[in-house]
Amino acid sequence: MNYNLALNDETLLSIEKPERYIGNEVNSVVKDKSKIDIRFAFCFPDVYEIGMSHLGIQILYGMFNSYEDVWCERVYSPWLDMDKVLREKNIPLFALESQDPVKNFDFLGFTIQYEMCYTNILQVLDLSGIPLFSKDRTWDDPIVIGGGPCTYNPEPITDFFDVFYIGEGETQYRHIFDLYKQAKKDGISRQEFLHILAKVPGIYVPSLYEVTYKEDGTIKAMEPVFDDVPRQIDKELCTELSDAFYPTKPVVPYIKVTQDRVVLEVMRGCIRGCRFCQAGQLYKPLREKDVEHLKKLAIESLKNTGYEEISLSSLSSSDYTQLPELLDFLIESCNSKKVNISLPSLRIDAFSLDVMSKVQDVKKSSLTFAPEAGTQRMRDVINKGLTEEDILHGSHEAFLGGWNKVKLYFMLGLPTETDEDILGIGDIANKVAVEYFETVPKEKRNGRTIDIVASTSFFVPKPFTPFQWAPMNTKEEFLDKANKTRKGIMSQLNQKHIKYNWHEADASMMEGVLARGDRRLNQVILKAYEKGCIFDAWGEYFKFDVWMECFKECGVDPFFYTTRERKDDEIFPWDILNCGVSKKFLLREWKNALAGKPSSNCRSGCLGCGAGTYGVGVCFEGK
Amino acid sequence: MNKLRLKFSKNGPIKFIGHLDVMRYFQKAIRRAEIDIKYSEGFSPHQVISFAQPLSVGATSDGEYMDITVNSMTSANDVMDRLNSVMNEGIEILAIEELSDSSEKAMTAAYAAKYKIRFRESLKPDFDWISEFKAYLLKETLPAMKKTKSGEKEIDMKPMIYDYSFSEEDESVTLLLSMSSASTLKPALLFDYFFKSMDKEIPANALDIHRIDIYRLCSDDGKEYIEPFITNGTNERFYLNV
Numbered sequence: 001m002n003y004n005l006a007l008n009d010e011t012l013l014s015i016e017k018p019e020r021y022i023g024n025e026v027n028s029v030v031k032d033k034s035k036i037d038i039r040f041a042f043c044f045p046d047v048y049e050i051g052m053s054h055l056g057i058q059i060l061y062g063m064f065n066s067y068e069d070v071w072c073e074r075v076y077s078p079w080l081d082m083d084k085v086l087r088e089k090n091i092p093l094f095a096l097e098s099q100d101p102v103k104n105f106d107f108l109g110f111t112i113q114y115e116m117c118y119t120n121i122l123q124v125l126d127l128s129g130i131p132l133f134s135k136d137r138t139w140d141d142p143i144v145i146g147g148g149p150c151t152y153n154p155e156p157i158t159d160f161f162d163v164f165y166i167g168e169g170e171t172q173y174r175h176i177f178d179l180y181k182q183a184k185k186d187g188i189s190r191q192e193f194l195h196i197l198a199k200v201p202g203i204y205v206p207s208l209y210e211v212t213y214k215e216d217g218t219i220k221a222m223e224p225v226f227d228d229v230p231r232q233i234d235k236e237l238c239t240e241l242s243d244a245f246y247p248t249k250p251v252v253p254y255i256k257v258t259q260d261r262v263v264l265e266v267m268r269g270c271i272r273g274c275r276f277c278q279a280g281q282l283y284k285p286l287r288e289k290d291v292e293h294l295k296k297l298a299i300e301s302l303k304n305t306g307y308e309e310i311s312l313s314s315l316s317s318s319d320y321t322q323l324p325e326l327l328d329f330l331i332e333s334c335n336s337k338k339v340n341i342s343l344p345s346l347r348i349d350a351f352s353l354d355v356m357s358k359v360q361d362v363k364k365s366s367l368t369f370a371p372e373a374g375t376q377r378m379r380d381v382i383n384k385g386l387t388e389e390d391i392l393h394g395s396h397e398a399f400l401g402g403w404n405k406v407k408l409y410f411m412l413g414l415p416t417e418t419d420e421d422i423l424g425i426g427d428i429a430n431k432v433a434v435e436y437f438e439t440v441p442k443e444k445r446n447g448r449t450i451d452i453v454a455s456t457s458f459f460v461p462k463p464f465t466p467f468q469w470a471p472m473n474t475k476e477e478f479l480d481k482a483n484k485t486r487k488g489i490m491s492q493l494n495q496k497h498i499k500y501n502w503h504e505a506d507a508s509m510m511e512g513v514l515a516r517g518d519r520r521l522n523q524v525i526l527k528a529y530e531k532g533c534i535f536d537a538w539g540e541y542f543k544f545d546v547w548m549e550c551f552k553e554c555g556v557d558p559f560f561y562t563t564r565e566r567k568d569d570e571i572f573p574w575d576i577l578n579c580g581v582s583k584k585f586l587l588r589e590w591k592n593a594l595a596g597k598p599s600s601n602c603r604s605g606c607l608g609c610g611a612g613t614y615g616v617g618v619c620f621e622g623k
Numbered sequence: 624m625n626k627l628r629l630k631f632s633k634n635g636p637i638k639f640i641g642h643l644d645v646m647r648y649f650q651k652a653i654r655r656a657e658i659d660i661k662y663s664e665g666f667s668p669h670q671v672i673s674f675a676q677p678l679s680v681g682a683t684s685d686g687e688y689m690d691i692t693v694n695s696m697t698s699a700n701d702v703m704d705r706l707n708s709v710m711n712e713g714i715e716i717l718a719i720e721e722l723s724d725s726s727e728k729a730m731t732a733a734y735a736a737k738y739k740i741r742f743r744e745s746l747k748p749d750f751d752w753i754s755e756f757k758a759y760l761l762k763e764t765l766p767a768m769k770k771t772k773s774g775e776k777e778i779d780m781k782p783m784i785y786d787y788s789f790s791e792e793d794e795s796v797t798l799l800l801s802m803s804s805a806s807t808l809k810p811a812l813l814f815d816y817f818f819k820s821m822d823k824e825i826p827a828n829a830l831d832i833h834r835i836d837i838y839r840l841c842s843d844d845g846k847e848y849i850e851p852f853i854t855n856g857t858n859e860r861f862y863l864n865v
Binding site: 002003005008009010012013014018019022023024025026252254255256302303304305306307308337338340361 | 636637639641644647648650652655657666680709745831
């Protein structure tokens with residue numbers, strides 16, 4: 001245990017939840033500094049409870065600490081009260097395990113999971129006393145490296161990072177650490193080291209690429225400044241998931257965090273090809289883990305953590321071919337240990353309802369459907385293979401099984417959307433209510449009734465999806481659509497059984513700008529941070545007006561990134577990267593979307609997306 | 624089925640973990656240690672555990688207690704060893720004792736608690752607090768307003784202080800205070816009113832509070848005395864009203 005905390009008792013007792021800053025959690029790793037060559041500070045740039053819920057950090061934390069010469073520690077965004085204390089008392093931001101200043105580390109890694117955390121990245125750099133700009137850093141500063149889904153378009157934050165790691169972390173870090181040790185031994189410059197890194201597969205060093213623009217503001221070219229640096233960076237992919245490191249001793253927080261359970265990743269990737277979904281493309285091809293391996297991981301993790309709940313993790317667990325066997329095993333072994341099983345992302349059908357009734361309190365739990373759109377036409381456009389019949393049939397079965405709470409998720413602002421699609425949302429919700437009343441006769445309701453929650457989010461087009469060409473709606477259009485949805489629901493016969501929630505439109509617009517932004521946004525993000533923007537992902541702290549002011553002052557038009565029509569052959573900022581699916585395929589899918597034509601999934605028919613070149617996973621099933 | 628009483632310490636950074644999180648910590652530790660703990664009935668069964676009076680966040684202790692019920696065990700000592708093998712440093716099971724079925728729960732059987740109190744270095748009073756506090760404790764009555772569920776009520780703290788002693792060496796006071804379901808005196812309240820008696824206000828978080836032990840009430844030939852929840856053969860007794 002580390003008794004030397006960075007902050008004194010008085011300070012820790014004066015702030016909210018001191019447990020966020022004291023480290024020493026079960027399974028956290030403390031090493032002898034004198035025997036370590038590389039110190040890695042791994043940061044999730046949001047508050048502790050969010051960051052501690054992230055599986056990716058737990059995987060790489062465990063993997064890095066399995067290396068004898070590396071000590072990986074964790075860093076999270078200090079909450080606003082702590083931010084104030086650190087600035088007032090001039091205390092540098094510290095990592096949790098050693099409580100040492102982050103600035104003294106060899107690497108500072110950020111996992112970048114959502115666009116709205118960009119100002120928090122600047123906060124962490126700033127509080128650590130690390131120059132915000134990569135170009136201003138020296139060997140006295142850590143190598144600042146970014147990874148995670150947002151690095152598939154890292155252009156808006158290129159000034160602040162030395163390196164981006166594109167793809168799955170399991171493959172190249174050992175190599176990077178060895179190169180670092182060699183660089184230190186050889187006494188080469190930091191700049192030379194970055195140049196060496198740029199040649200490592202999956203590594204993007206943004207300072208080694210020059211961007212030129214056309215008169216209309218779109219990109220003319222992105223060229224490497226050295227001949228020996230790749231023109232395009234290929235995503236790294238872990239080809240043998242069952243052999244890859246997986247943490248069976250994840251760090252167990254003292255305080256309740258968002259994901260407070262053992263997380264068992266059953267597979268990576270998705271066969272579904274929903275056209276709005278970025279994760280579906282980024283993690284292709286789908287790779288399943290061996291079921292015997294998973295059983296072992298589950299038992300070990302539960303034993304090592306003492307958690308009372310285990311959750312299966314994947315983009316669509318119903319597509320895991322060994323699911324029945326895995327669930328049978330878990331139900332049997334967990335029941336005796338009084339461990340709960342949580343089953344997110346299951347398709348509602350007879351099988352899943354049967355399983356759910358075994359592991360959940362039917363009266364308390366709710367059914368979740370994500371039709372995403374209100375009409376079959378719209379669902380064909382987005383390639384969401386869930387029909388109204390699926391929903392009503394699933395609901396019928398569930399109502400017979402005793403469920404009476406239904407959650408429905410939709411998106412507004414999808415390409416080609418019309419009023420009919422918007423009004424269709426109320427329609428589906430009403431039909432689910434009707435299904436309940438027809439399925440469950442009055443005398444069997446026992447005073448209970450149907451309870452439907454319909455939620456809409458605003459669609460944000462993302463890089464490396466067929467919708468990367470799509471114009472995004474304006475805030476006004478979004479709010480108008482939410483209003484129409486609400487009226488549509490209100491006009492339904494069973495409207496009093498339907499509750500409607502919608503998201504903030506301001507935050508969606510900002511997310512849209514950053515998602516498909518380019519290097520010209522770096523200055524805007526910096527200015528926003530300087531003007532006090534932080535925790536933008538938290539509705540109550542998001543300052544839309546300040547952001548708009550920053551765009552104006554920087555002479556950057558935010559709508560260039562959102563509402564603009566993009567031509568088929570436009571060079572996108574993220575074209576410098578190759579995520580494994582070809583632009584040709586994405587364009588083909590975009591045209592299919594506009595024509596309202598659904599596509600097959602990876603198991604029902606290969607679309608030739610390009611992910612087959614990795615030589616593994618679903619692309620080779622049965623071959 | 625066996626009922627067990629465990630004594631544990633809470634030192635170091637773990638002092639910042641609140642009571643509810645300490646409970647959650649133990650629930651997980653019991654699973655890691657593979658103790659055959661008894662679960663309650665019902666759809667979401669929980670472990671049968673009860674704790675003595677919660678310790679405030681920031682305070683340390685060498686005398687915390689919890690009672691657990693197990694379906695089976697090799698021996699009480701084995702349960703202790705298993706738990707200690709999965710404990711974080713800072714929390715240690717110090718002693719264990721098997722309870723008879725009729726034993727009162729930890730919560731309700733507590734009668735007093737002993738604390739050692741110092742001032743945190745940066746928040747030390749600028750006056751000779753030990754002399755002043757000695758004088759304060761000698762007063763006939765020590766009135767205070769105590770927050771209760773239904774508002775505030777006036778209490779006299781004097782009879783709730785069973786014993787005290789000072790150490791000039793480490794500038795501390797050791798207090799034996801009432802801590803039962805009927806009446807509990809928290810050290811912080813006593814110091815609040817001590818400062819108030821001098822027209823001063825105690826700075827927030829100024830006290831470094833360490834709980835030494837929790838005591839229960841016993842009687843011996845009609846003479847009432849208190850002893851630690853688990854005596855561990857030390858025969859530490861404190862006779863009341865003598």
